[in-house]
Amino acid sequence: MPIEPITHTQPQPGMAPSAQRPVRLIARDLDTAELLAAHSHRWGQVTHASLGLIRVTVGNSSWIVPPLRAIWIPPNALHEIVVLEKANLRALYVDAELAPFQGTDCEVLNVSALLRELIAALAQADPDTPRETKLAALILDELAGAATLPIRVALPTDKRLKALCEMMIAAPGSRFGLDDFARHVGASGRTLARLFERDLGMSFSQWRQQMRLAHAAQLIARGMPMSQVAADLGYASQSAFSAMFKKTFGQSPSVFFDGKAQ
Template identity: 35%
Template sequence: MITKSNHLSASLSEALVQQNLEGAYARAHAVRIDVSQNEREAPEHRHRKGQLVMALRGGVTCRVPNGMWMVPPHCGVWVPGGMLHSNVATANARLFFLFIEPDVTDLPSRCCTLSLSPLVRELIIELADQSTVAKANADTIETLLLSALPLMPIEDLHLPLTNEHRLDRIASALIEDPSDRGTLSDWAKRVAMSQNSLARLVQQETGLTFGHWRKQLQLIIAIRSLAAGATVQQVSGDLGYASVSAFITMFKKALGVSPAKYLNRLDN
């Protein structure tokens, strides 16, 4: 069930009602949502159909029980049917929700971020405009989408999360204040553990070292902020980097390109 708590969640609820009414018998059905004014959140919910959230402009983060996923412009996050999730969009976001019947295409059984080709993006946009899409054309678009989506590459824009209470406390604190530059030793003291014990716990629960885990969180926040229109200088400061060059170095090591080139690539 979807509860209406603000602009995006209300719009999402309306979109889901539209999907149920207009797309109940469709293999794939798309709706469009423009987010305005302030940043908006759709609270935790689930639905029978799988869902691909595509950001044409701005950015979205999607949280599921075991992780947080980033949807930068022109990418999409895939949420399998029945999975509990919530969405948070930037204020400038233009979103498309593609709902897909279970078992009609070979998409992953886990949540993931997909890098969408220009063709796939245009097909989703066209399918969302139901008023101008004839039934025969809609069937053709559905077939093309369901064939192309499994071929889209997966982006590593994912932060593993856990129900372990100490790591949940650390993750919540870093999400609240990503500029916190506390060391592993500092965090170990805050959660009443030894440094070695905390290092083992992070590795065991997330599969990452503490440094990699925190850097992945910073990367997600950085892409989200840049997609919302923040400058590289602003993002660097918000993440607590001593210099812009240090932030750019981190970004390039993680994604292979500078922040500016990464966003330019998404626009093409």
Template identity: 35%
Template sequence: MPILTEISDKTDWVNPDEVPRPVICYGFVASDFGGVELDFHRHIKGQIILVQRGALSCEIEGGMWVVPPGSAIWIPGEALHSLKLTTGAMEGYNAFISPEASRGLPVKCCAVSVTPLLREVLTRAVHLPLLYEENGPNNRLIGVLLDELAVASVETLHLPMPTDPRLRWIANAMMEAPAERGTLEVWAKRAGMSERTLERLMRSETGMSFGRWRQQLAIVFAVKWMADGASTQAVAADLGYESVPSFVTMFKKALGTSPGRYMTERHSSSRRHLTEQ
């Protein structure tokens, strides 16, 4: 199967649901494009997208995920979703997996960590013929791919989205202006509800307090922007933090490491893999 690029012939693009194989894989490469957005769509086969370079965001009913380099996102079959590739260079791999082969994989969308073995197996699988023989080495390769996906660790780059119209208005407003640091009281008044109601609804619909949800919004945006090349200082300012140290402290508490180290580890891992190919 050819690796798809931004200049690939459209005849190379095949509907994965029409290919009579339990798993089919694509590589994709794009450079210096102005951003690509795939509107809401669905397919019968589930989809795993591994990002090697660049970043993408995925929105599905109930939440938004950001996938930085070195991570992957699992989208179950029939899930209505949209994808947005950020500006700059983009490189990664796709695998579409039939419902039968997806048994044992998560039933909900999630971002997952990518082990070296999973990356290597997927890298090799993209070079299989579209209609590969379903026995022998190919079967074993696909089996290892599915086994690695089944045990992949789930990452916390998920922003649950509320459905209540008032909460959704607040969420959209905060996403459009993430530097806005209004208090719970301020946002409750803007939405025409009490602080107690806002807090109760937010916990009920997202599983998070208002403050925790806003922190998760900051984490998701920070990872996305840094994957695009933004500095820690710029991200802290764009998120409305009064100082870089306060932003770094929040980031370390949420993800266990500093923003710089987080992105360095992911970029270095991806670069090592690209160099070894």
């Protein structure tokens, strides 16, 4: 069931990070399909699930986040979180003055073994103690050096293109071409190709690849065999899927999802 929206125009007592306590950890155990409705706050946030699977949406972009990844959400960004599989949500609230990333863009982060342990230790640390202060400093240092990853599914504003993208998200393994989809949304393939470039800044095939990668994260995190993942996403073979994945991320899917990615 939905969780009440949290809109932090005034921070809740004891929740907001500060210069004295620059990193605060909020832990919530959430059931499948629960929703943290769209909200914002003046501090930054590292959204991570130590177990389970979540989807984070900010603006016209959406990310599917398995346990080995996290999303950096900049201060004041309106964001929504949907639980895809029962999750142990661990949100790090970071004082805006010490944000590890500049600008207004979200970042997908590799969660290193050290960062995972630091988050777990912070959850156990007593507040306002030297240990909490030291852990916060180490977390900020680890975040600043974290690898960022190009996983993003951009969502369009044009109604025809939005209808097409929703069809593709619902059936990521479909082998329909752009002209095939065009017949279902009332626009020519040429028009849709222009809309992809104008609205999303990428081609139809590039968008479909990003969308399939997002689905791959979800399926692999569930333990689905790689051969089945490839088949479900419309690839002719596991090797074809792995080749595409390695071209995008520089690593095979098995390395990327087993926690060895750096």
